[in-house]
Amino acid sequence: MAGDEGERLVAARYARAVAVTVVGIVAVWHCGYDLAIVARSWRVYEPKAAVAVAWLVLAAVQAVGAVLLFRSALGRRTARALAVGAQLAGALAIVAYPPGTTISDVAWASNTVGWTGVMLLLGRPLRELAVFLAADIGIMAARMAADGDLGQASLSRLFTVAYTMAGIQLMFAWLGRRLRETAGQVTGIAERRAADRARAAAEEAVHAERRRRYDYLHARVAPLLGGLAERRLDPRDAAVRRVLAIEAARLRRLFAETDDTPHPLLHELRACADVAERRGVAVTLASYGDLPPIPMADRRALAEGPLLVLSAAATWARVTVVAGGGDVVVSVFADADAELCADGGGPLPPSVVHDREEDRLWVETCWTRAGSP
Amino acid sequence: MGGDVLDARGVTVGIVDDHPVVIEGVQTWLAADPRIRVAHVAETVEAVPDGLDVLILDLNLGGRLVLDELARLAARAQRVITFSQFTEREMVLAALEAGACEFVAKNEGRAHLVAAVLCAAGDRPYVTPTAAGVLASYPRPDSVALSERERTALLWWFQSMSKASVARRMGVSAHTVEMYIRRARVKYAQAGRPAPTKADMLARAIEDGLVRADEITGYSSAASAPR
Numbered sequence: 001m002a003g004d005e006g007e008r009l010v011a012a013r014y015a016r017a018v019a020v021t022v023v024g025i026v027a028v029w030h031c032g033y034d035l036a037i038v039a040r041s042w043r044v045y046e047p048k049a050a051v052a053v054a055w056l057v058l059a060a061v062q063a064v065g066a067v068l069l070f071r072s073a074l075g076r077r078t079a080r081a082l083a084v085g086a087q088l089a090g091a092l093a094i095v096a097y098p099p100g101t102t103i104s105d106v107a108w109a110s111n112t113v114g115w116t117g118v119m120l121l122l123g124r125p126l127r128e129l130a131v132f133l134a135a136d137i138g139i140m141a142a143r144m145a146a147d148g149d150l151g152q153a154s155l156s157r158l159f160t161v162a163y164t165m166a167g168i169q170l171m172f173a174w175l176g177r178r179l180r181e182t183a184g185q186v187t188g189i190a191e192r193r194a195a196d197r198a199r200a201a202a203e204e205a206v207h208a209e210r211r212r213r214y215d216y217l218h219a220r221v222a223p224l225l226g227g228l229a230e231r232r233l234d235p236r237d238a239a240v241r242r243v244l245a246i247e248a249a250r251l252r253r254l255f256a257e258t259d260d261t262p263h264p265l266l267h268e269l270r271a272c273a274d275v276a277e278r279r280g281v282a283v284t285l286a287s288y289g290d291l292p293p294i295p296m297a298d299r300r301a302l303a304e305g306p307l308l309v310l311s312a313a314a315t316w317a318r319v320t321v322v323a324g325g326g327d328v329v330v331s332v333f334a335d336a337d338a339e340l341c342a343d344g345g346g347p348l349p350p351s352v353v354h355d356r357e358e359d360r361l362w363v364e365t366c367w368t369r370a371g372s373p
Numbered sequence: 374m375g376g377d378v379l380d381a382r383g384v385t386v387g388i389v390d391d392h393p394v395v396i397e398g399v400q401t402w403l404a405a406d407p408r409i410r411v412a413h414v415a416e417t418v419e420a421v422p423d424g425l426d427v428l429i430l431d432l433n434l435g436g437r438l439v440l441d442e443l444a445r446l447a448a449r450a451q452r453v454i455t456f457s458q459f460t461e462r463e464m465v466l467a468a469l470e471a472g473a474c475e476f477v478a479k480n481e482g483r484a485h486l487v488a489a490v491l492c493a494a495g496d497r498p499y500v501t502p503t504a505a506g507v508l509a510s511y512p513r514p515d516s517v518a519l520s521e522r523e524r525t526a527l528l529w530w531f532q533s534m535s536k537a538s539v540a541r542r543m544g545v546s547a548h549t550v551e552m553y554i555r556r557a558r559v560k561y562a563q564a565g566r567p568a569p570t571k572a573d574m575l576a577r578a579i580e581d582g583l584v585r586a587d588e589i590t591g592y593s594s595a596a597s598a599p600r
Contacts, residue, residue: 286460286503286506286531288462288506288507288509288510288531289462289510289511318532318533318534320506320531320532322506322509322510322528322531322532323510323511324509324510324511324512325511329528331532331533333532333533333534333535333538353538353541353542355535355538355541355542357537357541358535358537358538360533360535360538362532362533362538362542364532
């Protein structure tokens, strides 16, 4: 379904926004805060080379990770390898701290390593980040233990730092994930709503078509039926019979209009001919040439001449269709009265010939495809 | 119409149809006209004798189309009228291109068949309403260029089956309508492979002043074919 595709696209857009944010945090932190601390406290670290190497390795890990992340090329193994690299660099930096300063204003590495982990493990399950942050804190605790600095005050400081540092980082990762999922869901809901609206519009169109047919019946057929029932119209009257024949043919054509057939025009003309044949009129329907698709309104205009003439034909009628060169010419020739075709206006005005010498009525309607000369 | 000057023995006609009832029906139709004499009837196309003026041939014999046989007959200058219940456009065009003088649909009745026989015997064209519908519709061969009036005459003849009505609607005489229709048919005689029957029709059309020789592309090659 197209909706899944849309959900994926929106989710990818949100994932990218989260990635940009975390890369920004990591860069600002490492190049700004860390560099400032290291510079200010440079004389207390020992060995100094370890600090420099640790800072550079972390910077390299962050740069590689960020590039791969933006290219969506950060696989599981690469992410884990880089994460281990970040932890080792962090451990190297912590080793160079002066004793008893693991949590102090000369300590810089643990927070950076944590954010680096958030960045590297953005696409991994949350538990991998939890393990990573636990390792980060574990390394701090190990250095404090090595210093013999695990008194109550130190422990409570460790817990506070762990809570604020890792807590915020974990929270960030969790929120990023939720944001992405929710965006996808919202898109999905919006698309389903759009599909619902489209379906509703289609149903409305079908309903309008039914309505149109009903209105037609109501306006043209109901008065005739009412007149017959109330004996206002006399079926023995030839004029009444003719009006009834016309409306019967219109009804047949109306129903034929929505049938799915390869040649709707011929199908509709056949429907008109059927009604006349039932009255005992011998109808010939002949067609030559390949019919192009014709819009319904134009088909109706093309069939109007045959419909009226067939309804008035006395004993025989010849209906012909000739297609070619962008034109469709429908003709009806019959032994019928002439006065009928007075209301033959509309989009395709027919040419009407009343051959008085042979008492024939000949109505021809021509349709030209839009754009044809 | 047409076939006005005929020799004393009349027009000799052969009938080939795989339905005996059709043969008898056609014989009865033709017997009513003293100018026509039926000289050969058969259910197959094998033993058609030479010297028939016109052969009435059912296009579908024993479930098989006999277009090739039709072309062979036309090649030996036998005038053939195809008589068929199949009136698809492709069928009508194939018959005319193979060299049939005229195509008469089986539902078109006696008057058209008799008129077609008499015209064919005189190498003059006759166009039934069915053939007119086919010729009036597109696409038509590139070599056939109908004038607007010729196409209108064909179309209205197909629509009404009454040349008198067409004449009144066009505002011309029935004779002029007949000329338009025949000219259109003669132009079609150039389509498809050349045949002596077509050449004879073209030659007669020029003789009658229906068309000029320079209106007929490829006329000379068709006329040079042996009679």
